[in-house]
Amino acid sequence: MLISTDASVKAQHDAVRNFVGFYDFTHKLLEVTGEDAAAFLDYIFVADIANLAAGKARYTTMLDEKGLIIDDVIVFHLADGLYWVSTLFVEELIRWLDAHKKGYAVKYKNITDDWKMYSIQGPKAKELVNVVVESPVDDLKFFSIVDNSMGDAPVKVARSGYTGEKVGYEIYIAADNVELLESKLASEAEKIGGIQVTEVDVMAYTLATEAGFILMTDVLECNPFEVGFEKTVNFDKDFIGKSALELICEVPPSRTLLGFTVEDDEARIYGGWKGHLVLKGSEKVGRVTKYTRGFTAGKNIGYALVETAKAKVGDTVTISGVPAVLTDRNFI
Amino acid sequence: MPDTERLIPNNTSDVAQIDEDSGLHLFRGMITPWDKIKSFKETYEFVVRHAAMFAVTWTNANKVIEPDYEKRQSAMSDQWAEEMDFMWSEDDPMGAKGMFLDRFAIPPFIKEGSYLAAIYADKGDEQTLLAGHIWQASNDRFEKEIHWCPFDIVGPEACDVSQGGGSHFCIGLSGQPLNTFNPERKGCGDRYCHVVQETRDKYDEHPNADGYEWEHWGPPVSGMRKEGAEPIKTECEHLTTGTYYSPTGTKWTTGELYRDFTMWPMAYSTTVIGGLRRTGKFDDPATMEIVKVMFDTAGKMQFAEWNTRKSIREWLGVPESVEDGRVLGGYISMIFQARSLEWRFAEFSEERVVIDTDRVTFEMFGQYPELTPAYIAYFDAMAKVLVNTEWIVRLDEENAPEGMARFVIEKGLYGFRRQKPGYTFDDGSEVCDAD
Incomplete structure (x- = not known):
């Protein structure tokens, strides 16, 4: 069955875009502490972490020595010497940190089981969060995180999300208290036309793809320049993969992660590591990494990693026998 | 660490290491007593086909030992279903669940659903050299298409065991009752083999749900399409690229897939044995x-x-x-x-x-x-x-x-x-x- 015809997926997607949707979006969480925590994370990730103010967060990637992306994370600076790293690959991250710890005075531990995170996204997200937590979040800036509470339960509220919504929050609560949060969200969301999102397709694909957000499977064995992340890289500091990346960025990237649209709503296309071939004429120019329904955009959309010399935005290509148009990665 | 700048072009299966002393390329595979070396790719294909040949013989023996198809199939399928129920149960008695959730980097927010089955099955298929791809992996529906199966000579009895067992894996992980279909079992000669799983919460119980769990085939409640312009795959890509990435982006080298296959290579022989023991x-x-x-x-x-x-x-x-x-x-x-x-x-x-x-x-x-x-x-x-x-x-x-x-x-x-x-x-x- 095509996602485009799935009424449940559409309803949940539309709820987020038009009202508010909330859902358990717990990722894996690594706590990093120590006097060298900032410097260590600055070395591990490509973005500027050392100068990240307390209460702020930053999206960044982690590269291997060849300059290839091996993880994308959000780093939260909670307090002096205290950081959280939100990732989906915490075990691999720990192994990587172990291998590159050198002499840094830093400790880290997997705290995934200790915390749950609910994402609240959509035009009425602020309204919903404000009735759930004690202190209003009206002034909370994008990619900021603050302490708050829900009754007696302490929470952390971050202004962030994976939907492309201008208004979106992520509430972190101790795992033991998550049912309180879920029931409160459920009862209050209903009053303002919000719903609980349960479809993985909505949480991870339809909303995020419309907004240009990537999954790791979109950027496997890519460097930041191939996927439009050049501005996230801070070359004014040392980081793992820097020397390789400096060589790489001397020439334009040979591949680019673009979007594509398909007019045929019934087109069957698959993505992933071995996704559908993208053809221009009869020539292979790339592969599909992701394909889903852009319910707000009103058409089926996806991403493709294409050879820069052979394909560009605006080109008409063929995927799975149907015409597609290469686009930028933001569809809304 | 292998010097990847000196990789052999088009080398299969990440075997290209350079011996530091001699500067020669190192390869893995089998070697005969008369020093004939077989490549890693050939070795992998050899061991999978050997397992299939063995399974054919056990399966055919089973047809003589137990001529009644229903009794024979039920014995195998029920046995494997029970084993899957145990292995993937809430208590996680063998640690399989924990290992799966970690190794496949399953996000905590995906607690259940067909998505999990898709992830697990895809890796299992790739390590058994079943070439194909996932069409859909959502909460409530999973569809996979297989083009090439070294075990196709075993026939649909093996497929029926596999689907029944696979659905119990899902039930163990997700707790959801499922409609499970293998609408075409390639042993019957159809070139495209689809497996579809639908949760009954969303798609209701299938009209054919009465009867044996292992005989659910054709067509799913949600329908199915087979047309597509992609060419038939005749081999898994990891045999050429040396790498497999799961739908969550976790990585296996083809060497690791080989290792995982050879840890339990005689499946479909053991399912027959399990069924015979059961009766x-x-x-x-x-x-x-x-x-x-x-x-x-x-x-x-x-x-x-x-x-x-x-x-x-x-x-x-x-x-x-x-x-x-x-x-x-x-x-x-x-x-x-x-x-x-x-x-x-x-x-x-x-x-x-x-x-x-x-x-x-x-x-x-x-x-x-x-x-x-x-x-x-x-x-x-x-x-x-x-x-x-x-x-x-x-x-x-x-x-x-x-x-x-x-x-x-x-x-x-x-x-x-x-x-x-x-x-x-x-x-x-x-x-x-x-x-």
Whole structure:
């Protein structure tokens, strides 16, 4: 069955875009502490972490020595010497940190089981969060995180999300208290036309793809320049993969992660590591990494990693026998 | 760390390392006693097909032992379903769930659903060299298409076991009742093989849900389409690229997939054995006799034709002068290498070949001792055609080193000759029974 015809997926997607949707979006969480925590994370990730103010967060990637992306994370600076790293690959991250710890005075531990995170996204997200937590979040800036509470339960509220919504929050609560949060969200969301999102397709694909957000499977064995992340890289500091990346960025990237649209709503296309071939004429120019329904955009959309010399935005290509148009990665 | 700048172009399966001392490329695979090297890719294809051949023979034996299809299929499928229920239960008794959630980087927010089945099944298929792709992996629906299956010769009975067992994996992980379909089992000759799983919460119970769980096939409640312009895949991409990435972006090298396959290579043989045990068939000595006869046939058929015999000798690099048990010993050593068994030649001469292998691993963590007599029958039969009928293969329990299975290839009498009671041979013996 095509996602485009799935009424449940559409309803949940539309709820987020038009009202508010909330859902358990717990990722894996690594706590990093120590006097060298900032410097260590600055070395591990490509973005500027050392100068990240307390209460702020930053999206960044982690590269291997060849300059290839091996993880994308959000780093939260909670307090002096205290950081959280939100990732989906915490075990691999720990192994990587172990291998590159050198002499840094830093400790880290997997705290995934200790915390749950609910994402609240959509035009009425602020309204919903404000009735759930004690202190209003009206002034909370994008990619900021603050302490708050829900009754007696302490929470952390971050202004962030994976939907492309201008208004979106992520509430972190101790795992033991998550049912309180879920029931409160459920009862209050209903009053303002919000719903609980349960479809993985909505949480991870339809909303995020419309907004240009990537999954790791979109950027496997890519460097930041191939996927439009050049501005996230801070070359004014040392980081793992820097020397390789400096060589790489001397020439334009040979591949680019673009979007594509398909007019045929019934087109069957698959993505992933071995996704559908993208053809221009009869020539292979790339592969599909992701394909889903852009319910707000009103058409089926996806991403493709294409050879820069052979394909560009605006080109008409063929995927799975149907015409597609290469686009930028933001569809809304 | 391998110097990737010096990788061999189009090298298959991440074998390209450079020896620091010699500067030569290093390869993995099998090697024959006459120094013929087989590539890693060929080794992988060899071991998977060997497992399939073995499964065919067990499956066919099963058809004789239990001619009733429903009883036969139920025994296998129910047994495997039970094992999956146990393995993937809430208590996680074998740690399988925990390992799965970690190794596949399953996000905590995906607690249940067909998405999990898709992720697990895709990796399992790739490690078994089933080439295909996932069409959909959502909460409530999973659809996978397979183009190439080395186990297609086993037939739909294996597929039915697999789907029934697979759905119990999902139930264990997700707790959701499912409609599970294998709408076309490729053993029936259809080129595209689709597996579809739908949760009943969303799609309701299928109209065909009555009946055996393992016989759910055609069409899913949500419908299915087969048209697409992509070409048929004839092999898994990781055999060329050296890497497999799961739908969550976790990575396996093709070497790791190989290792995972050889940890439990004889699936679909073991499902048959499990079914036979479940119905107490092994209490009847005739059961094992039927198995041995089947494997005797299989072994003889494998190399009886002169061309086949000639080509396997060429494949092994056997010198023309070698026309003895070493030919079979060489072939058996390839099987043992491909299965990643600990093994060695205790003797390798014109008169005798003795091969030892770790018995526990050989019998799948010691859980399937029934495999050994099947292998003996198989190898013994091969000896007759690969060498000649003067040769036998036997298991030497008495002289085997501790923990090892010792296979002896030597000259010996073969066959059962019964004479009229009271008749004596010249040597005074009555009945010659070399079986």
